[in-house]
Amino acid sequence: MRVALFVTCVNDTLFPDTGRAVVRLLRRLGVEADFPHAQTCCGQMHANTGYRDEAVRLAKRGVAALRGYDAVVVPSGSCAAMIREQYPRLAGPRGPFADAVARVVPRTYELTEFLVDVLGVTDVGAYFPHRVTYHPTCHSLRGLHLGDRPLTLLRAVKGLELVPLPGAEECCGFGGTFALKNADVSAAMCADKARAVLGTGAEVLCAADNSCLMHIGGMLGRQKSGVRVMHLAEILCATETAGVR
Amino acid sequence: MSVTFLGMPADRPFPRNAARAVRDSQLRFNLRKATGTIRARRAGVVAEAPDWAELREAGKAIKEHTLRNLDRYLVQLEEAVTAAGGRVHWAAGAAEANRIVADLVKATGETEVVKVKSMATQEIGLNEALLEHGITAYETDLAELIVQLGDDRPSHILVPAIHRNRAEIREVFAEHMSGWGRPAPDDLTDDPAALAEAARLHLRERFLKTKVAISGANFAIAETGTMVVLESEGNGRMCLTLPRTLISVVGIEKVLPSWRDLEVFLQLLPRSSTGERMNPYTSMWTGAAEGQEFHLVLLDNGRTGVLADEVGRQALRCIRCSACLNVCPVYERTGGHAYGSVYPGPIGAILTPQLRGMGSELDRSLPYASSLCGACYEVCPVAIDIPSVLVDLRSRARHSWPERAGMAAAGWVFERQGRLAALQRAGGRLRRFVPRRLPGPLGRWTDTRDLPEVPRESFRDWWDRTDGGRR
Numbered sequence: 001m002r003v004a005l006f007v008t009c010v011n012d013t014l015f016p017d018t019g020r021a022v023v024r025l026l027r028r029l030g031v032e033a034d035f036p037h038a039q040t041c042c043g044q045m046h047a048n049t050g051y052r053d054e055a056v057r058l059a060k061r062g063v064a065a066l067r068g069y070d071a072v073v074v075p076s077g078s079c080a081a082m083i084r085e086q087y088p089r090l091a092g093p094r095g096p097f098a099d100a101v102a103r104v105v106p107r108t109y110e111l112t113e114f115l116v117d118v119l120g121v122t123d124v125g126a127y128f129p130h131r132v133t134y135h136p137t138c139h140s141l142r143g144l145h146l147g148d149r150p151l152t153l154l155r156a157v158k159g160l161e162l163v164p165l166p167g168a169e170e171c172c173g174f175g176g177t178f179a180l181k182n183a184d185v186s187a188a189m190c191a192d193k194a195r196a197v198l199g200t201g202a203e204v205l206c207a208a209d210n211s212c213l214m215h216i217g218g219m220l221g222r223q224k225s226g227v228r229v230m231h232l233a234e235i236l237c238a239t240e241t242a243g244v245r
Numbered sequence: 246m247s248v249t250f251l252g253m254p255a256d257r258p259f260p261r262n263a264a265r266a267v268r269d270s271q272l273r274f275n276l277r278k279a280t281g282t283i284r285a286r287r288a289g290v291v292a293e294a295p296d297w298a299e300l301r302e303a304g305k306a307i308k309e310h311t312l313r314n315l316d317r318y319l320v321q322l323e324e325a326v327t328a329a330g331g332r333v334h335w336a337a338g339a340a341e342a343n344r345i346v347a348d349l350v351k352a353t354g355e356t357e358v359v360k361v362k363s364m365a366t367q368e369i370g371l372n373e374a375l376l377e378h379g380i381t382a383y384e385t386d387l388a389e390l391i392v393q394l395g396d397d398r399p400s401h402i403l404v405p406a407i408h409r410n411r412a413e414i415r416e417v418f419a420e421h422m423s424g425w426g427r428p429a430p431d432d433l434t435d436d437p438a439a440l441a442e443a444a445r446l447h448l449r450e451r452f453l454k455t456k457v458a459i460s461g462a463n464f465a466i467a468e469t470g471t472m473v474v475l476e477s478e479g480n481g482r483m484c485l486t487l488p489r490t491l492i493s494v495v496g497i498e499k500v501l502p503s504w505r506d507l508e509v510f511l512q513l514l515p516r517s518s519t520g521e522r523m524n525p526y527t528s529m530w531t532g533a534a535e536g537q538e539f540h541l542v543l544l545d546n547g548r549t550g551v552l553a554d555e556v557g558r559q560a561l562r563c564i565r566c567s568a569c570l571n572v573c574p575v576y577e578r579t580g581g582h583a584y585g586s587v588y589p590g591p592i593g594a595i596l597t598p599q600l601r602g603m604g605s606e607l608d609r610s611l612p613y614a615s616s617l618c619g620a621c622y623e624v625c626p627v628a629i630d631i632p633s634v635l636v637d638l639r640s641r642a643r644h645s646w647p648e649r650a651g652m653a654a655a656g657w658v659f660e661r662q663g664r665l666a667a668l669q670r671a672g673g674r675l676r677r678f679v680p681r682r683l684p685g686p687l688g689r690w691t692d693t694r695d696l697p698e699v700p701r702e703s704f705r706d707w708w709d710r711t712d713g714g715r716r
Contacts, residue, residue: 007704007705009659009665011704012665012669012703012704012705013665013668013669013672013703013704014697014699014700015697015700016700016702016703016704016707017700019704019707019708020704020707020714023708023713023714024714027714033713035705035708035713037662037705038662039662040658040659040660040661040662040665041655041659041665043659045652045655046652046655046656047636048617048636048639049639049644049648049652050612050636050638050639050640050641050642050644051640051644051652051656052640054652054653054656057656057660058656058659058660061659061660086636089633138616138617138618138619138620139619142618142619142620142622142623143619169620170574170618170620171574171616171618171620173574173616174616175615175616175617175618176617177613178613178615178616178617179689179690180686180687180689180690181260181610181613182259182260182263182575182613182614183260183689183690183692183693184260184263184264184267184268185260185263185264185267185575185578185579186616187692187693187694188267188273188578189574189575189578189616190693190694191693214697215694217695217697218690218693218694218695218696218697219693219694219695221694221695222693222694222695
């Protein structure tokens with residue numbers, strides 16, 4: 001099976017630890033992922049802000065970079081949802097772009113989908129002795145319908161104490177450019193989310209999206225809360241011998 | 246073409262309205278409590294319906310079919326209503342609808358009308374228009390009464406006074422009821438039962454002496470010419486049965502082909518809106534009863550334009566249940582007034598700019614009044630994909646030049662991996678110089694949130710340096 005890692009521009013640029021964690025985790029599970037260098041950004045920011053033409057150009061680049069693989073692993077719920085939900089709409093019904101999208105879309109998996117559905121693993125052999133809460137990001141929850149997959153994986157992590165997050169299904173208020181365009185509402189939503197996280201007493205907040213974590217973590221950091229945010233992949237990659245990184 | 250009027254002034258853009266609203270702690274408390282309660286109730290009654298997904302699919306399919314054949318069903322409706330002794334009037338816009346209604350009321354010689362809660366008449370600003378003709382319209386829905394007495398604006402489709410708590414309502418009743426009819430008792434408390442009793446006595450007098458009623462309709466059945474109104478209080482039933490003349494203003498998208506279709510919608514609507522298995526009152530009438538006059542005013546007011554839009558037309562499936570408002574994290578924090586339209590919340594964010602166009606700053610800002618979290622789509626009983634319509638409207642909005650420049654620059658960087666890699670390396674070298682507070686519009690992030698630390702090395706450079714971690 002030829003597996004491509006679509007690391008996403010946010011992880012590539014700001015959170016390389018997440019990308020490294022995915023590579024190491026997959027290697028531990030016997031999968032050598034490839035990193036197609038032509039990949040940049042899925043185009044979600046442009047599409048969702050109303051810049052359709054730019055989004056189409058980036059989507060074309062994206063599918064061209066990812067073609068020919070049996071599976072594409074994406075450590076981001078929202079970028080995976082962008083490819084799966086919006087690419088077909090951007091491509092339209094016919095033409096070479098539509099054909100390329102039709103080939104890539106059914107092979108695109110968010111990380112936990114790939115682990116649970118494709119590899120059939122729920123215990124990845126991780127060790128992470130901390131109190132952790134999980135925020136199901138909107139696109140993981142309502143776009144991809146990840147359901148219990150992330151929680152099943154977390155429950156199997158040795159030493160990890162999973163605590164439920166009250167109001168988990170509520171948006172953290174990131175929403176890409178929404179965080180700038182409607183900064184006051186975004187911050188109000190984030191403040192409520194941060195309060196819910198603090199209420200759990202967790203040391204670590206994790207999610208399948210670093211963009212949402214950057215948002216919640218940005219506020220938790222500003223509040224000097226001491227709560228750390230981590231991508232799910234980094235927890236799943238951690239072992240007794242290797243530590244977190 | 247004149248701009249479609251939607252019952253509210255549209256002066257400031259949404260973010261500015263919202264910024265003010267989020268600082269109103271009383272408002273946020275009221276909204277959180279109210280939307281939280283309805284949300285939980287809806288979730289309960291939806292979860293217990295084993296065929297909810299099928300009902301939702303059926304509701305969507307019936308509405309889609311009807312909208313595709315709207316011309317045919319509207320003519321059929323007109324024929325059926327006329328055959329049953331009613332009269333049908335067609336109104337292209339708000340002004341025409343208001344004129345028709347005013348003329349009909351004037352012809353009765355009356356100067357007072359009672360109203361059943363109706364979004365269509367709110368949309369066209371009927372009460373204000375009637376007042377110009379010397380006709381006073383009395384709202385009889387409890388929440389609409391609170392809004393009217395308080396000289397306020399509705400902020401929710403189902404619960405127009407959702408922004409008010411009971412202490413505020415007591416004040417409104419005590420202060421203003423006397424100006425509109427029977428005053429509130431002197432010893433009025435903010436006990437819900439006492440407030441309801443004061444409203445009941447106040448409204449009873451009104452029902453018994455008013456000869457003209459104005460309503461909307463939840464559904465209009467083309468096959469039989471039957472109008473259907475769902476409500477909780479029974480005040481609508483009073484208006485629909487007591488007066489001699491009944492005028493119903495109904496949006497053209499409210500038509501359903503057949504009586505049988507109600508099977509689906511009488512399940513979808515109450516469970517989605519009030520979170521009840523069945524609403525307390527369902528009133529249905531066909532044409533005019535003996536000794537009564539019935540007029541149906543069919544309202545377009547921008548709907549035909551929406552129907553022409555391939556993506557946006559699904560907004561016309563809306564049955565005004567307000568489930569999307571109750572579940573929306575943005576609405577919960579801003580309330581309805583920020584949306585500058587009688588249609589607030591997620592449905593308003595796609596309906597208002599389509600009906601009114603995107604000429605004003607407010608209407609251009611509405612499609613952005615969402616984090617695209619998708620909760621609205623999930624609860625919509627007729628499966629309107631609100632996030633997709635929002636994104637489509639955004640692609641048609643005019644953008645500011647600094648934003649266009651920023652987006653163009655980002656697009657340019659992402660078009661070549663070499664450019665992205667160069668930018669990442671520059672960021673890695675300059676990481677110490679990233680300020681804690683960003684300048685310009687980006688400062689809206691750092692006002693409340695820290696920035697992530699820029700890493701020394703990007704993922705792609707790590708991959709190249711270590712051969713994907715193998716070295």
